[in-house]
Amino acid sequence: CxxxxxxxxxxxxxxxxxxxxxxxxxxxxxxNTPEEFRIITGNRTLGTVPVDSPLLPDQHIIFGGRRWKVTEIETEKKVIYVEATKGGQPPQFSGGGMSVHDAVRQEMLAIYR
Incomplete structure (x- = not known):
């Protein structure tokens, strides 16, 4: 391929x-590829967030277009448990953009099509 x-x-x-x-x-x-924590509600994984933007229990966030409250963090498993709530702020993501070689972009477009 x-x-x-x-x-x-x-x-x-x-x-x-x-x-x-x-x-x-x-x-x-x-x-840089930082380690990531999975964000889970109930038995459903919502997505991941990099370790370099830590969340705390009882913190309110906006993730995946919805509002969540952090209920528990399992550092060893790299899991953050959340429940739906009112209010929140989007998590902060660090890092900057970088240039991507044209060959990589072309290949990504070919796969997408």
Whole structure:
């Protein structure tokens, strides 16, 4: 396959051609990939939030277009439990944009189509 491949889950991963590039000794990663916590309500995962923007119990947030209250945090499992509430603020995300090579963008567009 190409530089990138999309799994059945929708996740984008490095494809066969991409593996050749990323496994070569001249390839250097220039981006930071912080660990993430899963945000869960009931038995449903809402999404993830980077560790570099920690949340606290009883904190009110807006996530996924809805308002939530943090009820519990399991640091070992990297899970944040929430329940629906009134009020909240969006979590703060750090990091900046970076340029993406045209070949990567073209491959992503080809997979999307």
């Amino acid at each position: 190409g530089l990138l491949t999309q799994l059945a889950s929708g996740e984008m991963v490095v494809g066969a051609e991409g593996e050749k590039l990323t496994n070569h000794y001249t390839f250097y990663a220039v981006f």
